[in-house]
Amino acid sequence: MPAPIRLRELIRTIRTARTQAEEREMIQKECAAIRSSFREEDNTYRCRNVAKLLYMHMLGYPAHFGQLECLKLIASQKFTDKRIGYLGAMLLLDERQDVHLLMTNCIKNDLNHSTQYVQGLALCTLGCMGSSEMCRDLAGEVEKLLKTSNSYLRKKAALCAVHVIRKVPELMEMFLPATKNLLSEKNHGVLHTSVVLLTEMCERSPDMLLHFRKLVPQLVRILKNLIMSGYSPEHDVSGISDPFLQVRILRLLRILGRSDDDSSEAMNDILAQVATNTETSKNVGNAILYETVLTIMDIKSESGLRVLAINILGRFLLNNDKNIRYVALTSLLKTVQTDHNAVQRHRSTIVDCLKDLDVSIKRRAMELSFALVNGNNIRGMMKELLYFLDSCDPEFKADCASGVFLAAEKYAPSKRWHIDTIMRVLTTAGSYVRDDSVPNLIQLITNSVEMHAYTVQRLYKALLDDISQQPLVQVSSWCIGEYGDLLVSGQCEEEEPIQDEVLDVLEGLLVSNLSTPVTRGYSLTAIMKLSTRFSSVNRIKKVVSIYGSSIDVELQQRAVEYNALFKKYDHMSTVVLSKSSLFYRFNLHVLYYLVSLLFQANDLLDLLGGNDVVPVIQTTLPTKPASAGGELLDLLGDLSLSTYSKNGLKIEFTFERANPNPNIAVITIHATNTTEADMTEFVFQAAVPKTFQLQLLSPSSNIVPALNQGSVTQVIRVLNPQKQQLRMRVKLTYTHKGSPVQDLAEVNNFPPQSWQ
Amino acid sequence: MQFMLLFSRQGKLRLQKWYVPLSDKERKKISRDLVQTILARKPKMCSFLEWRDLKIVYKRYASLYFCCAVEDQDNELITLEIIHRYVELLDKYFGSVCELDIIFNFEKAYFILDEFLLGGEAQETSKKNVLKAIEQADLLQEVRLLTDP
Numbered sequence: 059m060p061a062p063i064r065l066r067e068l069i070r071t072i073r074t075a076r077t078q079a080e081e082r083e084m085i086q087k088e089c090a091a092i093r094s095s096f097r098e099e100d101n102t103y104r105c106r107n108v109a110k111l112l113y114m115h116m117l118g119y120p121a122h123f124g125q126l127e128c129l130k131l132i133a134s135q136k137f138t139d140k141r142i143g144y145l146g147a148m149l150l151l152d153e154r155q156d157v158h159l160l161m162t163n164c165i166k167n168d169l170n171h172s173t174q175y176v177q178g179l180a181l182c183t184l185g186c187m188g189s190s191e192m193c194r195d196l197a198g199e200v201e202k203l204l205k206t207s208n209s210y211l212r213k214k215a216a217l218c219a220v221h222v223i224r225k226v227p228e229l230m231e232m233f234l235p236a237t238k239n240l241l242s243e244k245n246h247g248v249l250h251t252s253v254v255l256l257t258e259m260c261e262r263s264p265d266m267l268l269h270f271r272k273l274v275p276q277l278v279r280i281l282k283n284l285i286m287s288g289y290s291p292e293h294d295v296s297g298i299s300d301p302f303l304q305v306r307i308l309r310l311l312r313i314l315g316r317s318d319d320d321s322s323e324a325m326n327d328i329l330a331q332v333a334t335n336t337e338t339s340k341n342v343g344n345a346i347l348y349e350t351v352l353t354i355m356d357i358k359s360e361s362g363l364r365v366l367a368i369n370i371l372g373r374f375l376l377n378n379d380k381n382i383r384y385v386a387l388t389s390l391l392k393t394v395q396t397d398h399n400a401v402q403r404h405r406s407t408i409v410d411c412l413k414d415l416d417v418s419i420k421r422r423a424m425e426l427s428f429a430l431v432n433g434n435n436i437r438g439m440m441k442e443l444l445y446f447l448d449s450c451d452p453e454f455k456a457d458c459a460s461g462v463f464l465a466a467e468k469y470a471p472s473k474r475w476h477i478d479t480i481m482r483v484l485t486t487a488g489s490y491v492r493d494d495s496v497p498n499l500i501q502l503i504t505n506s507v508e509m510h511a512y513t514v515q516r517l518y519k520a521l522l523d524d525i526s527q528q529p530l531v532q533v534s535s536w537c538i539g540e541y542g543d544l545l546v547s548g549q550c551e552e553e554e555p556i557q558d559e560v561l562d563v564l565e566g567l568l569v570s571n572l573s574t575p576v577t578r579g580y581s582l583t584a585i586m587k588l589s590t591r592f593s594s595v596n597r598i599k600k601v602v603s604i605y606g607s608s609i610d611v612e613l614q615q616r617a618v619e620y621n622a623l624f625k626k627y628d629h630m631s632t633v634v635l636s637k638s639s640l641f642y643r644f645n646l647h648v649l650y651y652l653v654s655l656l657f658q659a660n661d662l663l664d665l666l667g668g669n670d671v672v673p674v675i676q677t678t679l680p681t682k683p684a685s686a687g688g689e690l691l692d693l694l695g696d697l698s699l700s701t702y703s704k705n706g707l708k709i710e711f712t713f714e715r716a717n718p719n720p721n722i723a724v725i726t727i728h729a730t731n732t733t734e735a736d737m738t739e740f741v742f743q744a745a746v747p748k749t750f751q752l753q754l755l756s757p758s759s760n761i762v763p764a765l766n767q768g769s770v771t772q773v774i775r776v777l778n779p780q781k782q783q784l785r786m787r788v789k790l791t792y793t794h795k796g797s798p799v800q801d802l803a804e805v806n807n808f809p810p811q812s813w814q
Numbered sequence: 815m816q817f818m819l820l821f822s823r824q825g826k827l828r829l830q831k832w833y834v835p836l837s838d839k840e841r842k843k844i845s846r847d848l849v850q851t852i853l854a855r856k857p858k859m860c861s862f863l864e865w866r867d868l869k870i871v872y873k874r875y876a877s878l879y880f881c882c883a884v885e886d887q888d889n890e891l892i893t894l895e896i897i898h899r900y901v902e903l904l905d906k907y908f909g910s911v912c913e914l915d916i917i918f919n920f921e922k923a924y925f926i927l928d929e930f931l932l933g934g935e936a937q938e939t940s941k942k943n944v945l946k947a948i949e950q951a952d953l954l955q956e957v958r959l960l961t962d963p
């Protein structure tokens with residue numbers, strides 16, 4: 059069997075493939091060769107084969123059959139094998155697979171190997187991908203190595219310990235003794251990793267935090283040395299000594315100084331020193347300044363220092379480097395609540411960032427701008443934000459529009475300004491405005507009583523220009539319907555339209571392809587409302603009746619109901635559609651439901667009053683109002699004589715005349731239940747026409763037992779002085795098999811003897 | 815750091831180092847999606863972005879993108895320095911490194927990374943020390959057999 063081809067040879071070959079298919083063929087061929095080589099347990103070329111497998115894996119091809127081979131390599135006594143074996147383990151295995159546990163013993167041995175580079179491999183692998191079980195098994199070895207004087211191993215052990223703690227937090231305690239003199243090390247690698255370890259421990263445990271607070275002076279000293287010391291070629295980055303270590307120390311100081319006055323004070327000077335002395339021409343200096351600012355803002359620093367920090371961020375905002383501008387905006391966003399005034403000073407720079415080309419910067423600038431809006435700067439800020447809204451990407455428009463509405467609501471200097479601002483948003487970003495803005499805006503307009511004429515006129519004009527933006531159209535329709543009289547009455551500043559023109563516009567919305575069903579609903583309702591404000595009632599009636607046969611079910615339903623209002627209840631329609639009525643929350647469902655009830659109502663029922671009876675309206679508010687009517691109609695069919703029977707519940711009415719008063723009929727109901735489950739919380743309610751009076755006595759119980767094992771009886775006394783035909787509307791509620799049940803019924807075929 | 819990816823302008827992965835436990839399938843999906851997102855960005859945009867719930871820091875060196883996903887509390891600017899340090903190490907090791915070096919010697923690129931970072935954090939801040947360790951380890955490969963402990 060010829061020797062397997064070398065890794066670089068394979069890479070070269072695969073790269074000559076001109077198509078994906080060709081590459082796949084080569085890969086498959088090589089995989090087959092590698093597989094048979096593995097089967098032969100070839101020790102010499104295992105390393106080469108696994109390396110090739112890793113390359114193919116990186117191209118996206120499956121390599122799981124090499125997992126066990128990695129373990130064999132790790133166990134080998136050749137360094138090359140171990141190197142590739144551990145690499146393979148880190149690439150091909152993850153802690154979800156059982157196979158990786160088999161590594162534990164090898165790693166344990168290698169942690170104790172005589173060659174530090176082998177120990178290093180083991181520490182690296184454990185620290186990168188060790189599972190909780192592995193960490194538990196090997197924590198002791200890591201702890202040992204954390205105490206070694208070999209700095210090469212000590213630094214790796216520290217980071218390995220970090221990983222162990224992340225995986226098994228309970229083990230944190232055991233590393234405590236080893237941390238004793240970590241910071242006395244001269245070696246920067248050990249110092250850096252030690253600071254990372256201490257940071258991890260302090261973040262996880264308040265006790266550790268307390269314990270390590272005493273390290274603050276030492277950390278301050280180390281940081282000071284880094285800053286003050288001269289040029290150190292080994293650690294220098296653009297004139298700064300070991301920026302990585304500086305940043306980590308600053309971060310640890312942040313955690314130690316947080317909510318502790320003494321520690322914060324102890325680090326005050328060094329923070330000021332770093333903030334003022336760090337070179338800002340390169341990214342590395344700014345990285346340190348950034349970390350310093352974060353620390354100053356998070357600990358209990360004195361106000362002078364905080365202002366210094368915010369000014370650094372302000373300078374960042376002017377930096378040519380967009381990355382610096384980005385972190386500045388992010389940080390300012392975090393501090394705007396606590397240091398509002400300091401951030402306000404940089405408002406104009408922040409607003410300029412709205413024009414930045416970078417999307418992330420623009421977004422942050424927008425968020426920050428909204429946070430900075432207040433009563434003093436509202437006019438200026440709003441100008442900028444509206445300009446931004448005009449020109450920004452679609453992904454921002456919805457958030458920006460919402461922000462503008464919120465800010466306007468809080469700080470509007472005048473009602474007129476407020477309405478104008480809303481108009482501007484609706485006309486420039488109307489299609490991006492959130493759905494819930496429409497009702498909120500309508501509410502707002504309703505409350506600005508003196509602005510009604512102005513508003514409706516402006517909205518009408520906007521409609522003439524553009525009917526494509528649905529939220530704008532909806533608000534406009536609503537306003538025209540509500541304040542149409544103001545629109546045509548000459549109260550507006552400009553030439554007022556005549557009624558027919560207004561109706562033309564609204565009808566135009568109904569037929570336009572651009573209008574959504576919701577918008578059409580608004581228009582139809584508006585047209586309807588104008589019937590009480592305009593004189594062209596006939597035209598309106600015609601439109602409404604046309605839509606009685608509309609394909610759109612919602613529109614059809616509305617039109618039919620409105621038609622009925624015209625026909626039967628002219629006097630009611632004024633009540634329902636008038637301005638002062640409480641039906642006037644834009645909530646069309648409520649309006650609609652009430653109208654449908656009116657439609658169903660016969661003149662025998664007093665909806666607006668009630669004796670000792672709960673009016674039906676207050677209870678159910680069905681989402682499909684039509685069905686309430688439907689239920690009632692269905693029930694009338696089921697009723698026979700004086701019996702109600704539905705869903706296993708049967709109610710019989712029996713009658714007797716009370717003595718001495720012949721005008722009082724005494725009706726007793728008997729409720730029984732044929733289903734196999736009890737009906738609990740059973741409540742019977744009744745309503746009678748105005749000329750009657752009704753008294754419901756207490757029921758015998760609230761439970762109608764299953765399978766006719768008993769009944770609930772209740773007495774109703776009806777006073778009928780005018781000797782009119784008795785009619786009764788009945789409401790039943792009960793719980794059956796855990797679900798609430800409700801039903802309405804009309805009883806109108808009482809025997810004449812009961813009321814004559 | 816949660817992971818580091820190196821990929822070409824055509825979206826081919828040259829190195830992937832994962833510091834969080836994820837299945838092969840999950841890794842593939844994340845790589846694919848993130849690579850597309852970054853390749854779609856214009857040159858004038860900043861090096862940081864929020865992607866899913868991660869902070870991403872990336873920088874392009876010649877034909878290679880270096881991309882890291884970092885934790886919320888991590889300093890983005892220093893992460894750029896970490897990336898830069900890694901590039902310097904590769905440069906010193908290979909002598910004026912180019913993408914081809916990393917393609918043909920990917921395992922060495924990993925070895926260098928593993929001497930610089932461990933568990934997602936820098937283990938050595940001295941360039942010299944990292945390179946010295948790699949040099950010694952390379953020499954060890956020449957030795958026939960390691961003596962048993």
